[in-house]
Amino acid sequence: MNLVKVIVLILMSSFVNINNGYRILGIFPSRPRSHHIMFDAICKELANRGHHVDVMTMYPNKNPPKNYNVIANFEKYDESVVNKFNISFAMKIDGIVLRRISEYHGNRICEYLGLPEIQKIVKNPPTNPAYDLVIVESFGANCFIGIGHVLKVPVIMASSTLDLPWLDNALGQPANTAFFPSFFTINIHPMSFFTRLFNTLNYHINLIGYQQLTKAIQNSQMKKYLDDNIPPLEELEKNVVLALVNSFHSLNGIRPITPSIIEVGGLHVNSNFVPLPKVSHKNTKVFITHGGLMGTQEALTYGIPLIGIPLFGDQPANIIYYSKLNMSLHLDINNLTEDTISHALNEILNNPKYKNAAVFQSARFLDRPMSPIDTAIYWTEYAIRNGQNSLRSPVVDMSWWQVNLLDVYLFIIILFLIILFTIIFLFNMAWRIVLSTRKHDKND
Numbered sequence: 001m002n003l004v005k006v007i008v009l010i011l012m013s014s015f016v017n018i019n020n021g022y023r024i025l026g027i028f029p030s031r032p033r034s035h036h037i038m039f040d041a042i043c044k045e046l047a048n049r050g051h052h053v054d055v056m057t058m059y060p061n062k063n064p065p066k067n068y069n070v071i072a073n074f075e076k077y078d079e080s081v082v083n084k085f086n087i088s089f090a091m092k093i094d095g096i097v098l099r100r101i102s103e104y105h106g107n108r109i110c111e112y113l114g115l116p117e118i119q120k121i122v123k124n125p126p127t128n129p130a131y132d133l134v135i136v137e138s139f140g141a142n143c144f145i146g147i148g149h150v151l152k153v154p155v156i157m158a159s160s161t162l163d164l165p166w167l168d169n170a171l172g173q174p175a176n177t178a179f180f181p182s183f184f185t186i187n188i189h190p191m192s193f194f195t196r197l198f199n200t201l202n203y204h205i206n207l208i209g210y211q212q213l214t215k216a217i218q219n220s221q222m223k224k225y226l227d228d229n230i231p232p233l234e235e236l237e238k239n240v241v242l243a244l245v246n247s248f249h250s251l252n253g254i255r256p257i258t259p260s261i262i263e264v265g266g267l268h269v270n271s272n273f274v275p276l277p278k279v280s281h282k283n284t285k286v287f288i289t290h291g292g293l294m295g296t297q298e299a300l301t302y303g304i305p306l307i308g309i310p311l312f313g314d315q316p317a318n319i320i321y322y323s324k325l326n327m328s329l330h331l332d333i334n335n336l337t338e339d340t341i342s343h344a345l346n347e348i349l350n351n352p353k354y355k356n357a358a359v360f361q362s363a364r365f366l367d368r369p370m371s372p373i374d375t376a377i378y379w380t381e382y383a384i385r386n387g388q389n390s391l392r393s394p395v396v397d398m399s400w401w402q403v404n405l406l407d408v409y410l411f412i413i414i415l416f417l418i419i420l421f422t423i424i425f426l427f428n429m430a431w432r433i434v435l436s437t438r439k440h441d442k443n444d
Contacts, residue, residue, distance in 0.1 A: 021050040021067070022132040022384050025121070025151070027144045028057045028158075029074050029109050030137055034294050035160040038246055039137065041268045042158060044068060045373050046380065052129070056117065072117035087333065090311040097184060097313055098206050101164075102213035106140030110218050113143060113225035122226055125151050132384045138167045138243055140210075143218040145236045146226045154388045155236075156380060157243040161293060161314055162252060163261055165207035167245075170237035171260045172393030177203050180255045184313055186320045189253065238396040241383040244376050246293060250364040251300065251321055260391040262379045266297045266365060267372035279304055285355075286348045291315030296322060303362035305354035307344045309333050326357035 024046060028039045036059045044061065047053045047068035055061075056072035058080065064070070093100055112118060125131065134148040138157035148155035159167060165183055168175060175182070178196055179189040182203035187195050215233060222230050230236075241260065248265030249255070257263070279287055279295070280302045287299040291310035296318055299306055306328035308319030322328035329344045348354050370378065383390070395403050 021052055022381070023052045023126070023129045024054070024133045024135060024380075024384075025131050025147070026053060026055045026057070026135045027147065028055070028137050029112050029141060029144070030105050030139050031058055031078060031080065032105075033059060033080070034292055035137065035139070037268045037294050038160045039135075039158055041373065042135070042244065042376050042380070045377055049377060054131075071121075072115065074112065074115075077112070077115065087311065091333075093312055098209050099213065101140040102210050104140075106142075106214050107217045107221075109141040110143035110221040113146075113221055118147070119225070122147065122150050133380070135380070138164065140214070141218070142166070142170075142214070142233055142237060143222050145233065145240060146222040146230055149230060149236055149239075150226050154241045154383050155239065156241050156383045159243055159245045162247050163243060163245045164210075165203055166210045166237075167243055168261075169207055170240055170396070171243060171258060172395030173258045173261050174256055174395075175200075175203050176255045180253060181317060182206070184317055186316050188320060188324055238392070239388045241386075241388050242379055242391050244379065246297075248365060248368075248372075250361065250367075251297075251325075253321075258391075258393050258395075260393065262375065264372040264376045266301055267376055268294060269298050269301045270371065270373070286345065291319040293318055297365075300327075300358070300362055300365050303355070303359040305348050305358045307331060307341075307348060309336070325361050327354055327361055329354075 024043075026039065026043050028036060030036075036057065039057070040059070040061055043053045043055055044065055047065045050067070052067045052069075054069050054071045056074065057070060058074040058078065060070040060073050060075070061068065131151050131153050133153055134144075134151065134155045136142075136144045136148070136155060136157050138159040139161075145155050145157075157167065163171075163173060165175070167173070177200040179191065181187040182199045183206045185199060185202055187199045191199060211234075219232050222233070242262055243260065244262050244264050244267075246265050246267065247263050249263065251265060278284060279298045284302070284304055286307060287295070287304045288307045288309070289295050289299070291308045291314075293314060296306060296308075300322070306319070306322050308315075308322065308328050309331045310316040310319050311333060319328055319330045323330050329348060331340055331344055368375070401407060
């Protein structure tokens with residue numbers, strides 16, 4: 001009899017778990033394999049917790065958990081870039097990062113909207129059950145936000161890098177360019193006046209540049225493939241509930257953050273995915289790396305010092321962050337010699353400050369109220385429960401000059417000048433009266 005009760009309870013528990021799960025669509029079409037490490041960790045954990053997850057991806061999971069289904073395999077339509085990069089190619093694209101993100105990883109990818117697998121979802125969305133949420137990568141192809149609009153469900157974004165300027169702009173996140181480095185720069189606080197000037201110009205030039213390179217094209221693609229009456233991207237972006245961002249303040253620095261930016265840096269490390277298992281080995285003393293965010297966060301998690309040889313993109317900035325924390329040395333790819341490598345290795349291995357700093361920073365990086373993956377799952381479910389306007393910042397509905405109080409400051413300056421000129425005018429009038437009175441007295 002007791003065995004029957006146990007079986008019934010197990011069956012009831014399974015039934016409740018299935019029926020309480022949400023149906024989620026994840027869209028991750030970009031080619032860089034490292035980006036997908038984060039996205040795959042999120043989707044697998046959502047599936048493990050009872051949600052039904054449909055995924056469109058360039059890199060299908062080879063051992064998917066239950067409830068995890070690949071409904072669009074972009075491998076069939078595009079070439080993987082795994083093991084296709086060499087140093088010379090990486091150095092070439094370093095000067096055109098914005099254009100490459102906008103066009104190659106943006107406008108070109110948005111043509112996927114016309115693929116049969118996506119058109120099937122758009123024209124005949126599932127109803128049993130219907131989708132509750134869409135997760136889209138934040139990189140270059142914001143056009144996929146439009147799928148959430150068509151399905152009439154909330155959209156969240158996931159960024160495997162720091163939040164880029166156009167994501168900040170969409171969610172009303174302050175740029176903080178007075179002290180926070182902009183878009184893959186190596187600027188570190190405290191900054192001089194000219195560094196702050198360059199940092200601010202860099203931020204806005206890249207934001208405007210991205211908008212100019214993508215806005216018209218991706219709006220046109222959404223109208224062509226999704227809905228001829230779909231609102232423009234700049235309006236759809238404002239409806240994004242939140243973004244899961246691969247950053248954390250102990251590594252990337254302190255800054256004011258709007259509630260819709262959720263920092264989950266290092267999410268992939270302890271999420272049943274260990275791409276660099278030897279980093280966690282007890283005998284690992286140093287990690288020589290190109291400075292990719294995913295690999296360096298693994299080293300940070302396990303307290304391993306770094307020797308960084310960055311090539312392009314965010315890699316130089318990442319190594320600068322770790323160097324500032326005293327757990328890394330930075331080598332220039334253009335000046336590598338046997339002596340420079342030997343010196344760096346001897347310094348890391350024989351000077352305990354690097355290992356001590358790495359262990360200390362690891363403890364700071366891991367000291368959170370919830371693990372990164374638990375944080376990501378909580379806020380994903382929050383977005384479903386509370387809808388698209390639950391974390392909407394007032395900033396997204398205001399003009400830039402209103403946000404920066406330029407009209408208020410201008411009013412104060414004008415008012416001050418009016419008062420100043422009035423005082424000067426009254427003083428002159430009074431002085432003239434005094435002079436006139438003295439002159440009249442003399443004549444008398």
